[in-house]
Amino acid sequence: MKFSESMQKLDRRYIYIVLAIAVILPLVFPIGFKTYSTTPVEDLYRHIDAIAGRDDMAIIMDFTHDPGVMPELYPMDLAILRHCFERNIKVFTISFLPQGAAIIQLALSEVKEDYPDIEANIDYCNFGFKPWGLKLPIMLGMGDDIAKAVETNSEGLKLENLPIMQDIKNYDNIQVVVEISGSSMGQFWVTYARAKFGVDVAVGLTAVMAADVYPLLQTGQFIGSLGGLKGAAEYEQLVDIFAMNGQEFSKKKARNMKWVEQAYKNIPEKARLYKYNKARIGMDAQAIVHVLIILFIILGNIGYFLEQREQKKKYMK
Amino acid sequence: MKRQIPMMIVLILGLLFVAHVFIPSKLSADYLDWFMKWTKVIGPFAIVLGVFSLVLVHYNKIKRKAPNWGYSIVTLAALVITTAVGFIWGIQEGTPYMWIFKNFNVPLGATMFSLLAFYIASAAYKAFRARSIEATVLLVAAIIVMLGRVSIGQAITHWIPDITEWILNVPNLAAKRGIALGVGLGMTATSLKIMLGIERSYLGGKD
Amino acid sequence: MTETIGIWIAAFLTLCMFSFLYKDNPFYKFAEHLFVGVSMGYYIPYTFYNAFLPYAYEPLFLRKDYILIIPFIIGILYWFRFSSKFSWISRYPIAFSMGMVGMGVPMSMHATVLVQMRTMMLPLNNINIILIFIGTISILLYFFFSKAHEGVYGKFTSIGIWFMMVGFGASFGYTVMARISLLIGRIQFLLGDWLGFIK
Numbered sequence: 001m002k003f004s005e006s007m008q009k010l011d012r013r014y015i016y017i018v019l020a021i022a023v024i025l026p027l028v029f030p031i032g033f034k035t036y037s038t039t040p041v042e043d044l045y046r047h048i049d050a051i052a053g054r055d056d057m058a059i060i061m062d063f064t065h066d067p068g069v070m071p072e073l074y075p076m077d078l079a080i081l082r083h084c085f086e087r088n089i090k091v092f093t094i095s096f097l098p099q100g101a102a103i104i105q106l107a108l109s110e111v112k113e114d115y116p117d118i119e120a121n122i123d124y125c126n127f128g129f130k131p132w133g134l135k136l137p138i139m140l141g142m143g144d145d146i147a148k149a150v151e152t153n154s155e156g157l158k159l160e161n162l163p164i165m166q167d168i169k170n171y172d173n174i175q176v177v178v179e180i181s182g183s184s185m186g187q188f189w190v191t192y193a194r195a196k197f198g199v200d201v202a203v204g205l206t207a208v209m210a211a212d213v214y215p216l217l218q219t220g221q222f223i224g225s226l227g228g229l230k231g232a233a234e235y236e237q238l239v240d241i242f243a244m245n246g247q248e249f250s251k252k253k254a255r256n257m258k259w260v261e262q263a264y265k266n267i268p269e270k271a272r273l274y275k276y277n278k279a280r281i282g283m284d285a286q287a288i289v290h291v292l293i294i295l296f297i298i299l300g301n302i303g304y305f306l307e308q309r310e311q312k313k314k315y316m317k
Numbered sequence: 318m319k320r321q322i323p324m325m326i327v328l329i330l331g332l333l334f335v336a337h338v339f340i341p342s343k344l345s346a347d348y349l350d351w352f353m354k355w356t357k358v359i360g361p362f363a364i365v366l367g368v369f370s371l372v373l374v375h376y377n378k379i380k381r382k383a384p385n386w387g388y389s390i391v392t393l394a395a396l397v398i399t400t401a402v403g404f405i406w407g408i409q410e411g412t413p414y415m416w417i418f419k420n421f422n423v424p425l426g427a428t429m430f431s432l433l434a435f436y437i438a439s440a441a442y443k444a445f446r447a448r449s450i451e452a453t454v455l456l457v458a459a460i461i462v463m464l465g466r467v468s469i470g471q472a473i474t475h476w477i478p479d480i481t482e483w484i485l486n487v488p489n490l491a492a493k494r495g496i497a498l499g500v501g502l503g504m505t506a507t508s509l510k511i512m513l514g515i516e517r518s519y520l521g522g523k524d
Numbered sequence: 525m526t527e528t529i530g531i532w533i534a535a536f537l538t539l540c541m542f543s544f545l546y547k548d549n550p551f552y553k554f555a556e557h558l559f560v561g562v563s564m565g566y567y568i569p570y571t572f573y574n575a576f577l578p579y580a581y582e583p584l585f586l587r588k589d590y591i592l593i594i595p596f597i598i599g600i601l602y603w604f605r606f607s608s609k610f611s612w613i614s615r616y617p618i619a620f621s622m623g624m625v626g627m628g629v630p631m632s633m634h635a636t637v638l639v640q641m642r643t644m645m646l647p648l649n650n651i652n653i654i655l656i657f658i659g660t661i662s663i664l665l666y667f668f669f670s671k672a673h674e675g676v677y678g679k680f681t682s683i684g685i686w687f688m689m690v691g692f693g694a695s696f697g698y699t700v701m702a703r704i705s706l707l708i709g710r711i712q713f714l715l716g717d718w719l720g721f722i723k
Contacts, residue, residue, distance in 0.1 A: 012439040016545055019438045023704070023711050028721050033468035036478065066563075067418075067426030071709020072702060098570035099426075099563065102418040105410040129570040133360040134579075136624050137353040144346075149353070152578040155409070191635040192627070196338075207702035211462075211694040214485055215494040218656075219643040221635065228698065229705035230466050274716065281722070282708040287467035289438075289704045294460050296442040304446050319612040323619035330623025338630045352623070355595040357579035359617050362599030364571040369606060371564050388553050392561035399565020408569050417562065420530035421537065425559035427710055428541035434707035435545055437700055451689050458693025463700055484694055487652045491659025492691025494640055495684065498660070499667060501636025508628040519622060520615050521605075 002310065007303030015296070022292045026284040033284055034261070037254045040217055041234040044178070044202045044224025046249045048080070049242070051089055051175045056167040058090035060142075060177045062185065063107075066099040069182040069206050075232035075279035076180055076204040077107040079239050082276060084124070085115040086243045090164060094127040094138075094150070096185070101129035101154065114270045121153065121162040128154025135185075136192060143171050143197035171199040176223060180204035186213070190221045204231065229286060232279035240264065244271040324514040331512035371396070395421075458484055535718040538710055595620075659687035 051057040061080060065073050084091040093108070095101040104126055112118060120126070127150050130138055141149025146168065147159035159165050167173065177199055179186040186203035193199050200223045203213060207228025216222045226235055241263035242249050253259045274281075330352070337345040375389035383389075399417055406412045447453040464470035465481025510516035540555035580599070584592045598620060604613040648654050662684035665677070673681050716722035 008443075010442070012435075012443070013546070015439045015442055016435045019435060019707075020711075023708055024715065027708070027711060027715055033472075035468065036471055038482070067423040068430040069706070070423060070427050071431070071707075071712075072705045074709075098566035099418070099422065101570055101574065102408075102415060102422070102566060105415060106419060109410045129574040131360045131364055131571055131575050133363055133621055134357055134575070136627070137356045140349065141353050152574075154574060156573065156577065187636075191631050195631050195635045207698040207705060208695075210698045211485060211489050211691070212493050212497075214490040215497055215640055215643075218486075218490060219639050221639060228701050229708070230701065274722065278709075278712060282705065282712060283467065285708045285711075286701065286704055287469045289708075290463045290467050290700070291469060293438060293441045293700055293704075294463060296438060297445050297456060297460065300442040300445065301447055319615070323615040326616070326619040327622045327625070330620070331626025331629075334624060334626030335629060338627060354592070355598075356621060357575075358584070358592050358595035359599040359602075359620060361571050361576040361580055362602045362617070363621075364567050364575075366602055366605055368564055368567050369603075371560070373606070385553065388557040391554055391557040395558050395561025396565050399562050400568050403565065403569025404572075408573055414569070416526065416530060418566070420534045421558065421562045422566070424534040424538045424710075424713065425541065425555055425562065427706065427713075428538045429556070429559060431703075431706040431710045432541065432544060434703040437703045441700070451685060454686060454689040455693040455696065458690045459697040459700070462694050462697030466697070466701055483652075484690060487655050488659060488687050488690035489694040491656045492663060492687045494644065494656070495660045495663025495667075495687070496691075498637060498640055498664060501632060501640070504636065505629055505633045508625040508632065511622060511625045512629065519618060521611070521618075 003306070005307065007299070008307055019289065019292065022289050023285045026288050027281065030281060031284045031287075033287055034257055035230070035233045035237050035280055035283055036257070037234045037238060038231075040222075040225040040227070041231055041238065042224075042249070042251055042254060044176070044226065045083070045235060045238045045242075046251075047176050047200065047202070047223055048083060048089060048178075049087060049249050052087040053089075055090070057173055057175050058092055058164075058168055059084065059175050060092045060094065061104075062177060062179045062181070062189070063093060063095040063100040063104050064097050064179065064181040064183065064185045065103065066097055066182075067103070070103065071282075072206050072228050072232065073180050073182065073204060074103065074107065075229070075282075076226050076235060077103065078111055078276060079232060079235040079279070080178060080180075080204070081107055081111045081124075082114075083235075083239045083243050085111055085118045086239065088123070090168070091124045092127060092146075093124070095129050096132045096135045098129050104128070105154075110275060114273070121157065121164055123164070125159070125162060125164045126154040127159075135188060139189065139193045140196065142174075143193065143199075145170055146174075171197040174199050176200040176202050178202045178204060180226075182206040182209070184209070186222065187216075190216065194221060229279050229282050233283045236276060236279050240267050240271050240276075244268055320517070320520060323520060324517070328512055328514065368396070458488075531718055535714060538714060542710075658683065663687055 048059055051059070061077070063077060081091065083089070093104045095104055108124070108126060118124065130150070138149050147165050150159055152158055153162065171193065177189050177193065179189055179201065180203070182205070186201060186205070189201045194201050201221065202224040203222055204226040205213065205228070207230070210225070210227025210231070213222055213225050217225060226232060237260070238249070238254060241247070241254070241260055244267045245263055247263075333348055337349055372393065375392050378386045378389040379393075399414070402417060403414045406414060408414050445456060447456055461477065461484060462481050464473070465478045470477035470481070507516060511519065537555050537558070540551040543549055544552040580592070580596060583589045584596055598617045601613050602617045604610045644657060644660055646653055648657055662680055666673075666681040666684035671677065712722065
């Protein structure tokens with residue numbers, strides 16, 4: 001078999017092994033690549049951070065995603081919740097998928113471990129699962145009265161009686177709805193809640209969909225977005241260097257890598273926990289594998305062109 | 318009776334919703350309130366459909382002893398046990414229900430989708446060919462984005478992340494907007510077709 | 525203890541799934557069927573506690589809002605879907621929920637078409653906005669099939685193809701990223717949570 005032919009017919013299982021090694025090695029021996037931040041992530045961070053310490057404003061996090069996309073989206077869930085708990089920002093969680101509701105519980109319990117003073121129904125409230133078919137009635141209903149539209153939290157308690165709802169009535173008290181999903185659910189929030197009530201919407205998406213949201217970012221229909229593991233890594237970093245250091249957000253500082261490195265030296269111990277760094281640790285492997293995939297594309301094309309040339313030669317003979 | 322009345326319901330409710338959007342008034346607000354209240358009662362019943370369909374498919378497989386019917390027992394047993402655990406111990410954090418979620422559902426779901434990484438790597442080697450100029454442009458854009466989204470791109474030159482941002486914010490934006498406008502018009506047209514009874518597939522059945 | 529058992533079970537199931545990479549086998553099939561069953565097991569309890577009790581049972585039976593017996597009955601009609609003779613009855617609750625499409629007509633027109641068009645017609649005062657404008661128009665014309673793509677018109681529509689190729693390339697690059705991230709998540713679990721190699 002000729003070289004070009006053997007290149008074309010390489011057993012896919014060799015490719016699998018090379019890929020697995022390329023993922024494993026950087027995870028076991030971290031390289032420590034730095035993450036640079038991008039505008040859509042910075043915009044969302046700044047927008048959420050603007051209501052730090054306010055009782056009359058909150059954010060809504062919609063976890064309409066299932067375990068299939070958790071490696072990409074769960075670090076976002078943790079990073080945003082950590083930002084809220086650290087900066088005393090009220091947060092509501094909801095999901096229109098039952099597995100999403102279970103993910104909310106996992107995420108809340110994981111972040112709460114490090115914030116013992118944060119209390120359910122005072123600092124945050126989990127609305128829990130609401131059936132998919134009720135998403136529009138609930139989205140629209142919250143424009144008038146959140147307590148009336150959602151009615152009960154995940155424990156079955158009436159929202160109207162909860163302390164967190166005292167100063168919060170409707171979307172006027174919602175700084176942003178952050179839709180974290182692997183679907184086009186964010187579009188529903190834009191089409192109905194934003195168009196009718198003007199509430200700001202942002203998304204945390206799987207990377208597959210990240211390129212699709214740019215038209216909505218330009219129009220301002222999404223005020224920010226986190227795209228895949230990279231977006232999660234950026235948000236993790238912003239929380240560490242600003243929120244965990246008790247600093248106000250500054251775009252200039254966020255993009256100054258020397259300042260970022262300095263800021264990391266001062267962060268508290270709990271920010272160094274593995275669970276809060278998963279996306280950034282993963283980005284090391286991501287970088288190596290991207291190079292590998294590019295090599296695969298180039299090698300595959302070299303094999304293809306060599307084969308084409310040989311076939312042409314044969315034909316000429 | 319079988320088709321006409323449901324279609325009339327869709328048309329009337331649909332027109333009232335159009336009016337609700339264009340004519341804000343107490344009446345239209347009351348209409349939305351009423352609709353929400355009723356939909357919230359109706360909605361939960363629909364969930365049973367999906368679950369029961371799954372039970373029916375696997376029950377029939379077991380009954381007919383179809384190929385691999387033994388695995389259907391696994392599916393049904395998992396469904397019954399998970400549901401029962403949810404009802405017996407509740408669904409809050411710290412319950413066995415959440416333990417099953419964390420240790421069964423999460424690894425199974427996440428790993429199933431992670432298999433795609435291997436297939437895309439294999440496809441990168443075996444299928445992504447620069448067969449034409451258009452395909453070459455696609456591959457070059459993909460390679461720039463792949464490099465620009467990770468720190469290696471930044472380490473090579475700051476131009477790579479900058480070009481990536483430009484690709485996403487200009488040609489990508491134009492492409493996605495062109496497609497999105499078509500999709501938006503399509504969505505509006507489909508909604509209209511449903512309302513006017515031209516599109517009826519959601520009703521199911523033949524008669 | 526339960527935590528450790530859980531991690532070992534999760535690791536075993538992860539490896540069962542990965543075994544498919546070698547070839548289809550009983551371990552994979554077992555894991556796949558288990559996944560379907562367990563996933564569906566989250567629908568009924570969650571719906572019961574988070575939706576049926578607060579939205580249907582409580583208002584009707586505890587607060588005695590008897591008018592809600594009508595939607596309660598309409599909801600039950602869904603279940604006729606499984607009767608070969610009376611499945612048409614299930615169309616009533618479906619029709620009721622479909623009523624909201626009326627809202628979708630103006631709202632989706634506004635959010636997905638009008639707002640996008642308005643932004644496209646911004647003052648064309650810099651090169652990028654001009655490029656976005658040309659790209660969008662050429663793509664829209666490319667999908668307009670009532671006129672043959674010939675001559676100057678054909679050349680202009682072909683610009684749309686180049687824009688789309690770059691857009692698809694960007695999506696492809698991101699798709700690679702997404703798939704790899706999912707694998708990284710699972711390897712992080714195996715190496716970190718299970719084997720303890722990552723701290």
